[in-house]
Amino acid sequence: MTDLIRRHRAVTPAWLAVYYDEPIELTHGEGRHVWDAEGRRYLDFFGGILTTMTAHALPEVTKAVAEQAGRIIHTSTLYLSTPMVELAEQIAELSGIPDAKVFFTTSGTEANDAALLLATSYRRSNQVLAMRNSYHGRSFSTIGITGNSSWSPSSLSPLQTLYVHGGVRTRGPFAHLSDAEFTAACTADLEDLLTQVGGPVAALIAEPIQGVGGFTSGPDGLFAAFKRVLDRHGILWISDEVQTGWGRTGDHFWGWQAHAEAGPPDVLTFAKGIGNGLSMGGVVARAEVMDCLDANSISTFGGSPITTAGALANLRHLLDHDLQGNARAMGALLTERLRAAGLPIVQEVRGRGLMIGVELVDPAGEPSAAAAAAVLEQAKQLGLLIGKGGARGNVLRIAPPMTLTEPEAVEGADLLIEALDRAWQQLTAAGAGR
CATH class of the missing domain: 3.40.640.10 (Type I PLP-dependent aspartate aminotransferase-like (Major domain))
Structure with missing residues (x-):
């Protein structure tokens, strides 16, 4: 446990949720990217819970x-x-x-x-x-x-x-x-x-x-x-x-x-x-x-x-800059790539524009909060930040800043597909070991 995590937990409520097994501190951002205190760069596909709407450090x-x-x-x-x-x-x-x-x-x-x-x-x-x-x-x-x-x-x-x-x-x-x-x-x-x-x-x-x-x-x-x-x-x-x-x-x-x-x-x-x-x-x-x-x-x-x-x-x-039109185009690109991947961990890809939900299941086909948590961790390791939610905690929430470019959308989709595949392998291996 880092000193900042220890201090955070000592003075904030126990119910104040923090992402990841090893939480990160984001220190600065630019465009669709952010950096943590260790200098690692991430493609931001959650925007501080849909809040960084246009871009980090937008000059205007x-x-x-x-x-x-x-x-x-x-x-x-x-x-x-x-x-x-x-x-x-x-x-x-x-x-x-x-x-x-x-x-x-x-x-x-x-x-x-x-x-x-x-x-x-x-x-x-x-x-x-x-x-x-x-x-x-x-x-x-x-x-x-x-x-x-x-x-x-x-x-x-x-x-x-x-x-x-x-x-x-x-x-x-x-x-x-x-x-x-x-x-x-x-x-x-x-x-x-x-x-x-x-x-x-x-x-x-x-x-x-x-x-x-x-x-x-x-x-x-x-x-x-x-x-x-x-x-x-x-x-x-x-x-x-x-x-x-x-x-x-x-x-x-x-x-x-x-x-x-x-x-x-x-x-x-x-x-x-x-x-x-x-x-x-x-x-x-x-x-x-x-x-x-x-x-x-x-x-x-x-x-x-x-x-x-x-x-x-x-x-x-x-x-x-017609960011609504960009959200429509980039959202369609992301949704199409995620659906086309045909991953067994994914039950449904839904949403509109740059507001995409990916509902996950375990190897038994049941809604799985553990699957969502595993994908979040894998995505972080790959340099991608996403969110999660849903009544059963099994839905990934994808909501990048609306200035997302096509190369970034392709990169993010590929990283997410890789994270989903890694999480599936992790879940199936855990099931086989029981």
Whole structure:
């Protein structure tokens, strides 16, 4: 155990997860690569949990942050801020929500927390619909709407949460149905659920593609079908775009746009990638919803000059260089190569754009968290950083920065295939030795 690991464990909570049998400290990065304290270089295919959206040390962001830091770092929302207003104007326009207003926070957890406050205040109800297998943050309120037991340490909540089918296409009572039948069955289940609820329901909060849940999703159009039901009951739709926003899925700028035939959500939350590593999140909502609070509120750090200046530079770079189109092309390349490898350890390769999930099984064909852990270790040894998740801990999460080049995509795919093959050999050898 290195001295830093020992010190880390002495002063941080036991539940604070750290990757790898021998954890690494990342000291600097450039483009799609990072270096650890020992000088080893890695191709980064996880981006600090989908947060380094464009690139490490992106010059435009570094310049904007440095220039802003040289003027003033902090003011709070009690004062006007040009970069905050400019970023809010651009996000409101991009959101697709009519008459939109924006409130900035410091994280996705806080953004979802604020969205829940708005919805429950607007509807005068603490009843919330959420998706099974979902994850929305680690605060007291967001844990209460997280449908994934691995990330929900407490049953206590200020909210009454009702969980809906549809977040996982390949598992559950409707998995055997066609896409159209699956959507119809989930919608009928939602209708039935609402007949059994006493009093109004505030909102449905849902990730268009579930992040921590293993990059799972229902068919396109599912949330449009849900929204038609919600609209009849006056229930708000909150689209959690913390991981799916800003064009990462390639096909759409926002994840909700795969379900756009019923119109935009009432509320949209964002975070992670927009700051490219800066602590940034926020809520977009119809003005009627955003303005519903009848008590004073401010944000000490949300929308700070330095984070909004950096985020604005990051967003402009993304739009100017069509990184959504690049995510679509590079994601298709990665997905095709991984599927074509035909590895026995891989049960499914799924996702959209540069948001790819690889579901793993053991030699008996069962979901295997041990397989995912083994691949993570092998990939690290080969110089590739990836993530993992899923309800059973058996899904690799692949989400490189959206400036990924074709040679890097090919290199990363080859390294991952090698890591998968090595892990399979390790698992089969362990099984043979029993």
